[in-house]
Amino acid sequence: MQFTSSTRLDDGVLEREFTLGEIPGTLWTPGSWTPGSASVPLVLMAHNNGLPKADPRLVARARYTAARGYAVATIDAAGCGDRPRSAADEQVRADLRRAVRAGEPVDEIMESLVGPLVDNAVPEWRTTLDALLELPGVGGPVGYSGGWAALGIRLAVAEPRIAAAGLFAGGYVPRAQREEARQLTVPLLFLLQWDDEGNPRQRALQLFEAFGSKEKTLHANPGGHTGTPWFELEDGCRFLDRHLKQRGPSHPVAARAGS
Amino acid sequence: MQFTSSTRLDDGVLEREFTLGEIPGTLWTPGSWTPGSASVPLVLMAHNNGLPKADPRLVARARYTAARGYAVATIDAAGCGDRPRSAADEQVRADLRRAVRAGEPVDEIMESLVGPLVDNAVPEWRTTLDALLELPGVGGPVGYSGGWAALGIRLAVAEPRIAAAGLFAGGYVPRAQREEARQLTVPLLFLLQWDDEGNPRQRALQLFEAFGSKEKTLHANPGGHTGTPWFELEDGCRFLDRHLKQRGPSHPVAARAGS
Numbered sequence: 001m002q003f004t005s006s007t008r009l010d011d012g013v014l015e016r017e018f019t020l021g022e023i024p025g026t027l028w029t030p031g032s033w034t035p036g037s038a039s040v041p042l043v044l045m046a047h048n049n050g051l052p053k054a055d056p057r058l059v060a061r062a063r064y065t066a067a068r069g070y071a072v073a074t075i076d077a078a079g080c081g082d083r084p085r086s087a088a089d090e091q092v093r094a095d096l097r098r099a100v101r102a103g104e105p106v107d108e109i110m111e112s113l114v115g116p117l118v119d120n121a122v123p124e125w126r127t128t129l130d131a132l133l134e135l136p137g138v139g140g141p142v143g144y145s146g147g148w149a150a151l152g153i154r155l156a157v158a159e160p161r162i163a164a165a166g167l168f169a170g171g172y173v174p175r176a177q178r179e180e181a182r183q184l185t186v187p188l189l190f191l192l193q194w195d196d197e198g199n200p201r202q203r204a205l206q207l208f209e210a211f212g213s214k215e216k217t218l219h220a221n222p223g224g225h226t227g228t229p230w231f232e233l234e235d236g237c238r239f240l241d242r243h244l245k246q247r248g249p250s251h252p253v254a255a256r257a258g259s
Numbered sequence: 260m261q262f263t264s265s266t267r268l269d270d271g272v273l274e275r276e277f278t279l280g281e282i283p284g285t286l287w288t289p290g291s292w293t294p295g296s297a298s299v300p301l302v303l304m305a306h307n308n309g310l311p312k313a314d315p316r317l318v319a320r321a322r323y324t325a326a327r328g329y330a331v332a333t334i335d336a337a338g339c340g341d342r343p344r345s346a347a348d349e350q351v352r353a354d355l356r357r358a359v360r361a362g363e364p365v366d367e368i369m370e371s372l373v374g375p376l377v378d379n380a381v382p383e384w385r386t387t388l389d390a391l392l393e394l395p396g397v398g399g400p401v402g403y404s405g406g407w408a409a410l411g412i413r414l415a416v417a418e419p420r421i422a423a424a425g426l427f428a429g430g431y432v433p434r435a436q437r438e439e440a441r442q443l444t445v446p447l448l449f450l451l452q453w454d455d456e457g458n459p460r461q462r463a464l465q466l467f468e469a470f471g472s473k474e475k476t477l478h479a480n481p482g483g484h485t486g487t488p489w490f491e492l493e494d495g496c497r498f499l500d501r502h503l504k505q506r507g508p509s510h511p512v513a514a515r516a517g518s
Contacts, residue, residue, distance in 0.1 A: 194477075205464075208479070209453075215488070216480070216481060217478060217480050218478070218479040219476060220476065221474075221476050221477075231497075231501060231508075234508070235497075238493075249490075249492075
């Protein structure tokens with residue numbers, strides 16, 4: 001892993017670009033962190049369907065999470081961001097644009113777009129995870145928090161080092177990952193935009209039902225795909241705190257207070 | 260309002276029993292609070308369908324919430340707790356027990372049980388609210404947080420002093436309150452147990468859809484009626500903090516970070 005740039009942001013967070021072979025990535029660490037610090041837990045964060053790692057919404061979430069005491073990493077995996085795409089990939093994306101313009105159903109096209117994207121991305125995320133955990137001051141347990149639910153499902157099922165997953169429901173989840181959801185057993189926070197135009201609510205609720213995790217929580221808010229309220233960012237970090245920092249109830253009564 | 264007893268609990272919370280005419284109630288205030296303190300926001304807390312105000316689950320939630328900086332009040336409204344019931348009330352409850360034993364549908368019986376309970380409880384809750392807000396050191400804005408969703412809907416619609424409502428989905432909501440839900444406009448946290456045996460999930464999701472509030476959030480967790488995880492108690496208080504203590508984002512990035 002080669003660091004190629006380093007920027008101290010105004011909230012103290014250190015933002016570093018890196019390359020790992022062909023894989024470009026970004027690592028954010030808390031302001032108080034140094035390589036000699038006690039390890040901070042690692043959070044892998046991916047934006048949906050290969051959107052670039054520099055997308056401002058992903059960067060904002062990553063910085064916020066880092067400021068809360070995490071090392072946060074993202075990459076542009078194969079076929080994602082600015083990385084080269086195969087002719088077949090380009091064709092599927094052209095088909096998708098045409099179908100969207102024509103108002104035609106896109107499920108089968110999404111299936112052939114997102115399925116291979118996930119298949120190709122997962123090995124690169126795992127290679128990156130290996131390298132990140134060798135850095136001094138970056139440790140386990142590891143969380144996944146991302147807009148890309150399909151990648152998160154596959155990663156959390158395949159990768160025993162991932163101890164908790166925060167997933168955004170707003171994105172196409174291929175049939176393979178809908179099946180794999182049953183094998184996902186880590187604690188889960190599943191975030192749904194109730195009126196997400198392109199993502200049927202019923203399908204998201206079925207996916208929530210399918211997850212094999214004993215601890216799984218659905219948070220749903222009204223509004224469209226990009227309308228997630230700010231407080232869900234805080235809630236997402238508190239979910240990570242509970243599972244990656246072992247934060248229990250802050251008051252003895254909470255431990256014994258059900259509904 | 261007459262205070263009839265006063266107990267300092269081990270977490271510092273002051274628990275006081277009171278009567279207001281025929282209405283018995285309990286008020287919890289934070290350990291640091293005195294009548295001369297700056298006002299703490301008031302939270303009204305009701306248990307479902309007239310269960311007694313001394314129910315341990317309600318008391319645990321009330322104490323936790325008080326320890327987080329709220330004045331929390333509950334009452335046994337007319338027909339609730341140990342208060343006398345009419346012969347008609349007793350008959351409906353007998354019908355309900357018989358129907359449950361026989362495995363028969365209970366919707367119509369619940370309608371004739373809960374409808375009048377809500378109708379009779381609301382004026383007493385409003386009278387209590389008037390009296391509570393006259394106490395030194397107890398102020399607005401006021402929240403409702405309770406297992407009794409039907410009462411909360413009616414109160415929050417009828418009572419302009421209520422600024423936020425946390426409702427538990429697990430309880431029968433009469434047709435009148437399902438209609439009134441459309442008129443409810445205050446920020447709302449709606450807590451659903453995904454596998455609540457006696458309360459159909461689809462009906463709860465329809466109720467969430469119906470609420471007129473621009474800010475409404477559904478939290479759903481697996482498990483039965485009494486299986487709500489402890490962290491929802493903390494989430495419920497943070498929801499109140501946002502609306503009754505005007506707590507905004509803790510980090511500038513949160514304010515501009517959508518999904």
